[in-house]
Amino acid sequence: xxxxxxxxxxLDTEQLVNDTLATIEREREREIVSRRFGLFDRKETLExxxxxxxxxxxxxxxxxxxxxxxxxxxxxxxSLPNIPELQTKLVEELHKLGEAARVSDLSEKLGxxxxxxxxxxxxxxxxxxxxxxxxEDDNFYNAVSVRSVHDEKAVKANVEQLIAAIxxxxxxxxxxxxxxxxGMSNVAQAGALATTSKQLATLNNRWxxxxxxMVNPKNIRDKIYVILKEHxxxxxxxxxAGAIKDSEFKRKDVTTQAIHNExxxxxxxxxxxxxxxxxxxxxxxxxxxxxxxxxxxxxxGGPLHRDEIVKRVLKSRYVKExxxxxxxxxxxxxxxxxxxxxxxxx
Numbered sequence: 001x002x003x004x005x006x007x008x009x010x011l012d013t014e015q016l017v018n019d020t021l022a023t024i025e026r027e028r029e030r031e032i033v034s035r036r037f038g039l040f041d042r043k044e045t046l047e048x049x050x051x052x053x054x055x056x057x058x059x060x061x062x063x064x065x066x067x068x069x070x071x072x073x074x075x076x077x078x079s080l081p082n083i084p085e086l087q088t089k090l091v092e093e094l095h096k097l098g099e100a101a102r103v104s105d106l107s108e109k110l111g112x113x114x115x116x117x118x119x120x121x122x123x124x125x126x127x128x129x130x131x132x133x134x135x136e137d138d139n140f141y142n143a144v145s146v147r148s149v150h151d152e153k154a155v156k157a158n159v160e161q162l163i164a165a166i167x168x169x170x171x172x173x174x175x176x177x178x179x180x181x182x183g184m185s186n187v188a189q190a191g192a193l194a195t196t197s198k199q200l201a202t203l204n205n206r207w208x209x210x211x212x213x214m215v216n217p218k219n220i221r222d223k224i225y226v227i228l229k230e231h232x233x234x235x236x237x238x239x240x241a242g243a244i245k246d247s248e249f250k251r252k253d254v255t256t257q258a259i260h261n262e263x264x265x266x267x268x269x270x271x272x273x274x275x276x277x278x279x280x281x282x283x284x285x286x287x288x289x290x291x292x293x294x295x296x297x298x299x300x301g302g303p304l305h306r307d308e309i310v311k312r313v314l315k316s317r318y319v320k321e322x323x324x325x326x327x328x329x330x331x332x333x334x335x336x337x338x339x340x341x342x343x344x345x346x
Contacts, residue, residue, distance in 0.1 A: 011089060011110055013120040019081045020127070023074065028053060029067045036064050038119035068126070075127045087128040090121075091146055094131075098192025100145035100155060105195065118142070134196060143196040149189070158182075159197045162190060163209075166200065172208035172215050203248060204230065220254055221266045223247070225279070228269070234278040234318055237263055273318030284316055290327045292317055293334065294344060303343040 017039050024030045031053065035044040046057035053060070074080040093109055094101060101109075103125075107118045125144045126133045132151045136142040145155050165182035166173070173181075179190035194200050194207055201208060201216035203226070208215035213222035214229060227243045228235060235243070240263075241256040263269045269277045270284040278284045287295070296312045297304060304312075310324050317324075328334050328342050335345045 011086070013110070013112075013117060013124065016082050016086060016124055017120050020071065020083075020124070023071070023080060024067060029063055032060055032063050033067055033123075036060075037123040038116065039123060040116065042115070043119065071127050072129075076129045080127065083124075083127055086124055087130055090125055090128060090144070091130055094144065094146050098186075098188040098190075099149040100143060100189070100192040100196060102195055103142040103144060106144055139198055141196055141198060145196075150193075155193060155196060158184070158190075158193050159200075162194055162207075163197065163199055166208060172203075172206035172212060174205055175202075175207055178207050217249060220258060220262045221268070223249055223254075224259060224262060224266070225268055228277070228279050234272055234276050236275045237277060238275070240277070272316065276318045278318075289313065289317055289319060289323055290331045290333065293324065293327055293331075297334075297342070297344045303337045303341045306340045306342060309342060 017034075021030050021034060021039075024033065032049055034040055035049050035052075036046075037043065044052075046060045050057045050060045071080060075083045078084060090106070093106060097105065097109070103118050103122045104113060106125075107113050107121045110117070110121065122133060122142055122144070125131045130147055132145045132147045132155070134140050134143040134145070134152050134155055140156070140159070143155070145151070150158060161182045161184070162178060165178055169178070169181055175191040175194065176187050178194070179185075179187045182190065184190045194202070199210055201210045201212070203215045203217075206215060210216045213225050217223040217226050223244050224240055226249075227240050227247070231243070237260045238256060241254070241259045244254060244259070245252050260275075263271075263277050267286075268280055270280050270286050272278045272284055280286075285292075285295070292313050293309060296309055306325065306328060309328065310321050313319075313324050314321075329336075333345050334342050337343045
């Protein structure tokens with residue numbers, strides 16, 4: 001049985017763009033639109049196009065706006081070739097994605113995620129009456145939504161709700177929890193909207209602020225932190241390296257030595273055994289076994305039986321009992337004051 005043709009095989013964006021540009025009478029205006037939207041090459045600025053065509057940047061802006069307005073009107077009147085069919089396909093795909101999506105995600109669904117392909121999808125979607133396009137800026141990715149569900153203004157307002165909810169939650173949560181906190185009943189739509197925001201990130205099925213390492217680790221140290229936090233207990237650095245290689249991180253090509261080096265440097269991590277590390281936030285403090293014994297005796301304020309010392313040290317160090325006993329017997333800062341009982345020498 002032959003596989004059902006995908007959306008990618010049924011949609012030729014280059015041909016659609018050429019058909020659309022062919023409806024623009026003046027060559028100069030076609031040039032402006034194709035260059036401004038990056039339909040065949042990289043996007044160009046108003047200044048670059050103005051210099052090429054010998055007109056001011058303001059005139060380029062005016063012509064671009066006028067041409068796009070005319071194209072939109074033609075699309076609304078049904079006189080722009082292939083736009084109705086294209087719109088149907090894009091709306092169908094957006095329904096699957098939660099009524100909104102980054103242009104890059106939508107383009108990937110069409111089979112080609114190159115910059116030029118993304119530019120074509122964004123441009124064509126802009127002409128579809130049933131779609132709203134969110135331009136990229138400091139807070140949003142270039143995105144498309146189904147206008148009847150949420151237009152550009154609604155997308156931005158709903159995303160602000162999600163961001164406020166996540167800030168209030170204070171830590172990464174599932175999209176179900178985030179949607180509930182934001183007062184949104186449709187979880188799929190909440191997830192789709194979240195993907196359009198540059199202020200949010202997701203990892204391991206949890207959403208949070210992009211500045212939080214747990215959802216957006218920027219370096220090896222952050223990735224180590226995420227692995228330990230997810231595991232919930234101490235790990236050997238070899239196991240941390242293995243977990244990073246098996247993770248959902250974008251870049252996982254790190255060496256075990258590099259991981260060990262970062263563990264040593266970062267104050268968030270504490271060595272609690274031979275090559276074994278834990279998070280400081282779990283209550284661990286840096287120091288040797290002898291340092292921990294000293295702290296135990298200092299807190300006690302007097303002598304302790306060796307069994308009790310061992311018990312307390314093992315709460316913060318993953319070492320053998322014999323290692324603790326050897327430190328008690330061999331370090332000058334400890335003295336035996338009774339049978340199997342020790343105190344600080346000072």
